[in-house]
Amino acid sequence: MVCCFPFDASFCGDTTYVKVNGVCCYLAIVINLRNRQLIGWKMSRHHDAQLVVDALNQAMLRVKPTTTMLFHSDQGSIYGSKLFTECVQKHGLVQSMSRRGNCWDNAPTDRWFRSFKYEWMLENYPSFESSVSDVKEYIMYYNYARPHQYLDGFTPII
Template identity: 65%
Template sequence: MFQVSESAYYAQLRQCSKSNKYGRLSLDIEALFDESRGAAGKRTLKARLQHKGMKVGLARIRKLMKQQGLESKQPKKRYSYPLIEEQTMPFNSLLNRKFSPDSQTSVLCGDTTYLKVNGEWHYLAVVLNVAQRQVVGWRLQRKYNAELVVEALNPAMLTTVRTKEMIFHSDQGSVYRSYPFTQCVKRHGLIQSMSRRGNCWDNAPMERWFRSFKYEWMLKKGGCVIVGSKGGY
């Protein structure tokens, strides 16, 4: 009969218990990762595990994710494209990162991005109502020009309730500084506001919406982009 020392027996018992523990943890991590549609990274997973009463270090989560081949979707570097049009000087930032307007103020935020549809690059402009956190206007087209943002703002104004103060906020993109767009803003009675250069958080609601849209809600199949019906976040 093969005999094992008492210390070796209990060491083996602890090892088995540890393996079972991390086996269950791996399943929890995989489930939470799938719930996020592949968007959650190790820090997000740690926060969600803590919410469930499980205290786990980032190093352990990273190791278990690597073992399961789970890799968070990360945004790619954005590129700016020059626009050959008459442009105005940048406007001041009127929001000061206050994204909860009162009942007398309406705030619309706008931004653009690019995505591939049926294997071809398109540009998407979106207008977000900050108070409702809902998309109220959008435009998808092949060309990056002033028409892109003008045609996103026009339908947005059809459903936006008029208030005492009306603000449109964006980054300092060339299309938002173009003459056709600034005139469109004036026709709608909006006050134009722009983020400070190098301060992406000045337009945080739009940045957050685009991140959720592109890395959680936008489904990709082959070379075709399938856009979901979710309008808010």
Template identity: 45%
Template sequence: MKEQGLMSKQPGKHAYKNVQVERPDIPNLLARQFDVEQPNQVWCGDITYIWTGGSWHYAAVVIDLFTRRVIGWSLSNRPDTELAARALDMAYEHRGKPQHVMFHSDQGSQYGARKFRQRLWRYRITQSMSRRGNCWDNSPMERVFRSLKSEWVPSTGYCSINEAKRDVGYYLMNYYNWERPHQFNNGLPPAKAEKLAKMVSGFS
């Protein structure tokens, strides 16, 4: 690159907003009990950022903790409550509108907003939140994002939002769920591990 007079272009640093207050009204019910007994018992959600079309865009993802399967996601240029709600809506519809689910997230403002909490109430979903500043309280989501960014997303990001939606959507719902081996499932991809568990145990 030096001989050719080339310079690399890197995305700018992304600034996080730190939570300043604890949420005693939304307790950490999950308490790092990440091994659950069946599908649709506990879902986890989080938001990450992706460089797309010359600016930051944001992906909200929901997984089923049973086999770490991705069950909902959404992409937007704003990390707002609507983004988190769309990912939750997709998960709820995709899983057949289950009952008695717990939804766990970090203390992001999107998940504590009235609009999102009302959506959970409408779906009869119990809410759980990580403690402030404890990323390990939602570590399964951190693992999904680490895999997405280290294995799949181009180092220079995407050229357009449409390209990002196609590529990220394929990774999450197809490759990650159906093809990528997952250590938690003894080498089986999440969707295949869930399918096997249903055959063996008769989960609906």
């Protein structure tokens, strides 16, 4: 059977909060949907368009551009912002957004956040730097050591 999916590469992104000294900081991620590898991320004290732009820019440094690439997200205002849509266009991506109220469309990023929060994340980090360091450590574990059911027990990076 020949697949009719028209994109060479597909990516998915979302954001969540991380508590630092009782204050919310924010984490944006970008996942390669082909192998579930986390390819871009950014932590910030602000939940704004620059946060997701920085995560996408980092991700695009790790992939070889093709003519048909898709970036999927929810309908959050930061993903619909002018700054982000211009970044998507700059990278030659086709932007896709979830249907309103349909959380299943963005399931891979939500699954990553669930794994991070239940397997690794502290309830409250003592400093912003310690939260960034811990996120970086989990990403290395997730990409190189953690078995994935989606990948039949393999890791995203073999």
